[in-house]
Amino acid sequence: MLVVDDELRSQEAMRRTLDEDFRVLTASSAEQALAVLEREPVAVVLCDQRMPGTTGVVFLKQVRQRWPETVRIIVSGYTESEDIVAGINEAGIYQFILKPWAPEHLMEAVRNAAEAHQLQRQTARLDLELRTSTPVLRQRASQRLQQVQQVFGFERIVRAPGSPLDGVCAVAARVARYGLSVLVLGESGSGKELLARAIHYASPRAGGPFVVENCAAIPDTLLESELFGHKRGAFTGAYDDHVGLFQRAHGGTVLLDEIGETSAAFQVKLLRVLQEGEVRPVGAARPLPVDVRVLAATHRELEQRVHEGLFRQDLYYRLAPVTLTVPPLRERVADIGPIAQHLLQQVALELGRPVPDLPDATLACLLAYPWPGNIRELRNELARALALHDGQRLLPEAFSPRVLQGQRAGSAAAQLAALMPSSGTLVQRLEVIEAMLLRETLLRQRWNKTRAAQELGLSRVGLRSKIQRFGLEPSP
Numbered sequence: 001m002l003v004v005d006d007e008l009r010s011q012e013a014m015r016r017t018l019d020e021d022f023r024v025l026t027a028s029s030a031e032q033a034l035a036v037l038e039r040e041p042v043a044v045v046l047c048d049q050r051m052p053g054t055t056g057v058v059f060l061k062q063v064r065q066r067w068p069e070t071v072r073i074i075v076s077g078y079t080e081s082e083d084i085v086a087g088i089n090e091a092g093i094y095q096f097i098l099k100p101w102a103p104e105h106l107m108e109a110v111r112n113a114a115e116a117h118q119l120q121r122q123t124a125r126l127d128l129e130l131r132t133s134t135p136v137l138r139q140r141a142s143q144r145l146q147q148v149q150q151v152f153g154f155e156r157i158v159r160a161p162g163s164p165l166d167g168v169c170a171v172a173a174r175v176a177r178y179g180l181s182v183l184v185l186g187e188s189g190s191g192k193e194l195l196a197r198a199i200h201y202a203s204p205r206a207g208g209p210f211v212v213e214n215c216a217a218i219p220d221t222l223l224e225s226e227l228f229g230h231k232r233g234a235f236t237g238a239y240d241d242h243v244g245l246f247q248r249a250h251g252g253t254v255l256l257d258e259i260g261e262t263s264a265a266f267q268v269k270l271l272r273v274l275q276e277g278e279v280r281p282v283g284a285a286r287p288l289p290v291d292v293r294v295l296a297a298t299h300r301e302l303e304q305r306v307h308e309g310l311f312r313q314d315l316y317y318r319l320a321p322v323t324l325t326v327p328p329l330r331e332r333v334a335d336i337g338p339i340a341q342h343l344l345q346q347v348a349l350e351l352g353r354p355v356p357d358l359p360d361a362t363l364a365c366l367l368a369y370p371w372p373g374n375i376r377e378l379r380n381e382l383a384r385a386l387a388l389h390d391g392q393r394l395l396p397e398a399f400s401p402r403v404l405q406g407q408r409a410g411s412a413a414a415q416l417a418a419l420m421p422s423s424g425t426l427v428q429r430l431e432v433i434e435a436m437l438l439r440e441t442l443l444r445q446r447w448n449k450t451r452a453a454q455e456l457g458l459s460r461v462g463l464r465s466k467i468q469r470f471g472l473e474p475s476p
């Protein structure tokens, strides 16, 4: 990774964050950065938009011309849409990250960019080999394709034997070979993109590109230009013709992530593209035919949004001939062990550390936590634990308080189920359950009555009277 920023504090903050997983080089000016690029191979360059004497876009344009495979990211405190459009058009930037950034977001964006870089190189090599005419080379290319298919295939979706994901993967593998659209539902971080990628690589389109667009990340007009392209002069800042993602994915698959967040106006345009199999770049006189398979993903209940009038029903039916739901991690507790082992190996490799043991006590702690951020959260926790603690055994203390406290809450919830009253009238039994729920919430909120009342939808006075009625008090 190469971080380019003339503001040293900001440069250092990025370096420190990325240092956890990557080898990071730094530069304070465009000249210094070009000198680094001359001598070192760089997968991803992150640069500030405002730099003395130049701009991030101008610098990244040079990078694009000379090192087209290097993935380009702008990190900026300014959000002028012209800068963003210029960044996309002229410098082909992969992502805009806004300052101030959250470390986990920065890390994730860079991880994705690194993966995109690797894929780009593989695809470029494959393309070249497939275009060459000797049978030996073509055979080698097809073997390489098989390897890529294995790397990104359903085997990569780690799970325990008998996991609910088996069924999901089986259906996905069946529908992969047809050109059907597939809608993937599931909470954030649960593995929707991983599943979509596996569908692409198990499909006859595997030799073509797989591109992902996060529809929630950019404003509507830019989304249209990003997906369908635009003609020079179509709007302020459109200095050049821009080839949209749909065209770039010709022969392959587009994953529209966070489709539930798109506006009504954009939904109309997308529907037209899907119905007609052609895209009209913004400002273009004529549409262009495209051959892509569209997969969509969302953490929303999309059908519910259709009922609420927030998502077009006709588009929903187009996108969802097949719907697959990736269950949250807490509903497939048996997967936590194998996934944690797998991620631990990955993270250890990235950090250049030996893979530590995961003792039973630590595993029990991971099993008891509900993982609201799913596998992404699990990965971050493991990375953090590994980075902050040495030693051959990863002990429970290595995890953040959130996980450890959540774990107590988790076991309290399990106790709750075990203690369910089995006799008495309905009112009496409900009272016992109510008392247990109150106690569990208060414990988890460390007897902070304001927060507990808020969580339970009670007033503070209401909560206090219930505490009195049930004789609840903190244990010594």
Ligand SMILES: Nc1ncnc2c1ncn2[C@@H]1O[C@H](COP(=O)(O)OP(=O)(O)OP(=O)(O)O)[C@@H](O)[C@H]1O
Residues within 6 Å of the ligand: 156, 157, 158, 159, 186, 187, 188, 189, 190, 191, 192, 193, 194, 195, 257, 297, 299, 339, 342, 375, 376, 379
């Ligand atoms: N079963 C799994 N085995 C191994 N790694 C997994 C698994 N599921 C998810 N991951 C990893 O967890 C991270 C999050 O997964 P992914 O990006 O596919 O989730 P998502 O549901 O698409 O998230 P979002 O809705 O936020 O886009 C990725 O690094 C992915 O490789």
